[in-house]
Amino acid sequence: MKVFVDRELCYGSAECAHRVPAVFEFVDEYGVVRPGREETGEDPEVLEAAERCPSQAIRITGAP
Structure with a gap:
């Protein structure tokens, strides 16, 4: 499953x-997925980050 951050929703809480610093980083005041880490949507820490994102900007797509 793929993970990405919707920049239209992200307000930069970091x-x-x-x-999950191994997957996400803070660039130009927005959260982004590190290059090459897009396929980490099944990781429990990534799933928790998506659930706890205050702007609900983290998206996980695709079937496992």
Whole structure:
């Protein structure tokens, strides 16, 4: 499953980058998925980051 951050929704709390720095980083005041880490949507920490994102900007798509 793929993970991405919707920049239209993200307001830059950096919560994702603090929770899972191996997958997310903070760039230009927005959370983004690190290059090459897009296929980590099944990771429990990534799923939790998506659930806890205050702007609900983290999206997980695709079937496992």
